[in-house]
Amino acid sequence: MHPYFSQEVPYAGLIQSSVRADFLLLDGDTPGGPMTSAEHSPLTRKLSAFVALSEAELAVLERLHQRRRTFAAGRDMVHQGQSDQAAYILSSGWVCSYKIQPDGTRQIVDFQVPGDFLGLRSVLLRTSDHSFEPIVTIEAAEVLKSDLLAAFAQTPRLATAILWAASRDEAMVVEHLVGIGRRDADARMAHFLLELGSRLALVGIGSKDGYDCPLTQYHLADALGLSAIHVNRVLRQLREGGVVTFRDGHVTIHDHDRLVDLAEFDPAYLDQTGPLLK
Secondary structure, eight states, X not given: OOTTOOOOOOOOOOOOOOSSOOEEEOTTOSXXXXXXXXXXXXXXXXXXXXXXXXXXXXXXXXXXXXXXXEEOTTSOSBOTTOBSOOEEEEEESOEEEEEXXXXXXXXXXXXXXXXXEESHHHHXXXXXXXXXXXXXXXXXXXXXXXXXXXXXXXXXXXXXXXHHHHHHHHHHHHHXXXXXXXXXXXXXXXXXXXXXXXXXXXXXXXXXXXXXXXXXXXXXXXXXXXXXXXXXXXXXXXXXXXXXXXXXXXXXXXXXXXXXXXXXXXXXXXXXXXXSBO
């Protein structure tokens, strides 16, 4: 094992998911009600890496943020096999998308952070092929299929930007596949932590120095194809090597360059260098 890694994330028990999360309208949250406007939302910041949004496109995004909800941690908001569900725009909090195998084991496909769409593919394919579970209490805007298609028809550039975001998500899944199949545990963890940092920096809640992260060792194990004990060992070595510390819900990157070298991290697949469409 590489002499870089270290951390101790608490061994939180897995929360069993129910079929669907409880959700409520946020206090005072009616169309046009209080909450961050779409112009300053994480999704807008994310899409702005691809396209310079016009006033008309921002107005359409504002309408997509009208049905604001809060979801409790630990209960599925969308479950595997569900049909006729809405998509969601995550405004705050973290979500994991996962599949349960016949033997009861879980594979986490990805983690969603503010600015991400949840269930976009499932809406267009009619049936969800995996589940979404909030890791913490989250706030999200519910987007009905009819509203989404109307927005696409009205603003083709916005539709293209959302297609860019979906394509970027697919590129991340490809990297995760390579990581599980070909990277050793140290490089896999390093790559994962760097990718998370880049994603969070794009929406203004992370940097090269670190970021808040509510994931447990069990989340990391189910996402990276490792045991929780192996995750603990890798994180401890990273910490003791002076590279990164993951403790008390925060990732602190002590030596960004060494972490990049360990992961052989090339962020080109994240496509965050600036808008392609003006």
